[in-house]
Amino acid sequence: MAFLYNAWYVAAFSKEVTAQSPFSRMLLDRPVVLYRDGSGAAVALDDRCPHRFAPLSRGRVVDGALECPYHGLRFASTGKCIFNPHGDGRIPSAAGVRRYPTRERYGAIWIWPGNPELADAVPLREFGFLEPEQYFTGEGYLLTGANYQLSADNLLDLSHFQYLHPNTLGSDTLARGTLQSSDDGEKVWVCRQASAELLQPFVAQGFGVSPGKRADRELHVRWEPPGLLTVMVRVRETDAPPETTRVGMSAHWLTPETESSTHYFFALGLPREMGEEGRTLVQSSVEGLMAPFRDEDLPMLEAQQRAIGTRDFWAMAPVMLSIDAGAIRSRRIMERLIASDGAAFDTDLSGVLRGVAGRPDREVGP
Numbered sequence: 001m002a003f004l005y006n007a008w009y010v011a012a013f014s015k016e017v018t019a020q021s022p023f024s025r026m027l028l029d030r031p032v033v034l035y036r037d038g039s040g041a042a043v044a045l046d047d048r049c050p051h052r053f054a055p056l057s058r059g060r061v062v063d064g065a066l067e068c069p070y071h072g073l074r075f076a077s078t079g080k081c082i083f084n085p086h087g088d089g090r091i092p093s094a095a096g097v098r099r100y101p102t103r104e105r106y107g108a109i110w111i112w113p114g115n116p117e118l119a120d121a122v123p124l125r126e127f128g129f130l131e132p133e134q135y136f137t138g139e140g141y142l143l144t145g146a147n148y149q150l151s152a153d154n155l156l157d158l159s160h161f162q163y164l165h166p167n168t169l170g171s172d173t174l175a176r177g178t179l180q181s182s183d184d185g186e187k188v189w190v191c192r193q194a195s196a197e198l199l200q201p202f203v204a205q206g207f208g209v210s211p212g213k214r215a216d217r218e219l220h221v222r223w224e225p226p227g228l229l230t231v232m233v234r235v236r237e238t239d240a241p242p243e244t245t246r247v248g249m250s251a252h253w254l255t256p257e258t259e260s261s262t263h264y265f266f267a268l269g270l271p272r273e274m275g276e277e278g279r280t281l282v283q284s285s286v287e288g289l290m291a292p293f294r295d296e297d298l299p300m301l302e303a304q305q306r307a308i309g310t311r312d313f314w315a316m317a318p319v320m321l322s323i324d325a326g327a328i329r330s331r332r333i334m335e336r337l338i339a340s341d342g343a344a345f346d347t348d349l350s351g352v353l354r355g356v357a358g359r360p361d362r363e364v365g366p
């Protein structure tokens with residue numbers, strides 16, 4: 001299985017990356033080091049010194065440049081080597097590391113692992129409910145030992161609430177609710193609706209439903225490549241006027257660590273107009289969701305991955321159910337995008353773009 005390289009992925013939450021300590025993360029099977037330069041901008045470089053391949057993330061940031069911990073070569077945020085403490089100080093032309101385009105928005109640092117020349121023209125996906133000026137936001141992260149598409153399947157099919165999360169998120173009524181899915185060739189939407197549902201206390205509390213009251217719940221999931229999901233939950237007490245509907249928005253960002261492991265970032269936002277209640281609710285919701293995600297979804301995803309091993313998903317002839325429509329749509333879209341993805345992402349060290357005088361050692365991609 002290949003990855004989609006020409007796409008924006010979340011590399012880290014903004015708060016994880018500082019100007020003081022380089023931060024290491026494996027992304028799409030490549031070691032990447034993240035830090036902030038003198039201007040505070042996020043920098044992402046290959047986490048492998050071109051001299052003897054020491055991890056640069058074990059080094060330190062000196063005047064906005066990254067110093068290798070082994071023999072002291074220093075690299076600018078362009079990836080170009082700018083200082084050699086040895087001999088006459090001459091800098092070999094091959095002394096550079098690949099720099100990845102980055103952007104910072106929605107409380108996250110985004111990385112473009114594909115052809116850098118294509119990055120500028122591609123906007124980030126919209127997650128307006130995470131703009132910190134207008135929303136209180138809360139974040140959670142889990143490293144999951146399973147392929148990212150299994151996580152996408154999980155989020156695109158919330159029928160599992162009743163079976164995997166019976167005491168926190170699910171209900172019989174939801175499992176029997178109506179289900180619709182659609183796509184436009186690039187995005188996928190799945191909507192599950194339930195009426196007169198007796199919500200679990202965690203959900204009822206979060207949406208202001210009085211204890212013992214029944215409620216109507218809608219779960220709208222939007223999937224966008226390469227694994228960026230928005231979940232909108234709409235809840236109101238059954239028979240209450242529509243204007244009493246409460247809405248919860250969450251983002252779920254899946255970034256492959258390897259073929260069989262995934263960085264799962266999730267984030268919630270509530271309007272600042274809600275005042276203190278909004279701030280508290282965001283935090284309690286993150287903590288409340290972390291428990292089922294960590295204790296129920298994650299072990300299931302990892303068990304699925306162990307059962308699949310290195311086999312191809314389709315070659316295993318998975319049985320299809322009506323609940324799979326959204327997940328299948330997303331898998332088909334990803335397969336098409338990966339097939340047409342122009343930038344071969346070289347795993348061969350000699351093939352990586354290096355930050356040497358602005359020229360690649362060898363071209364990658366078209």
Ligand code: FES
Nearest residue numbers: 049051052068071
């Ligand atoms: S390994 Fe980095 S300078 Fe030697």
Ligand SMILES: [Fe+2]
Nearest residue numbers: 160164165297
């Ligand atoms: Fe789940």
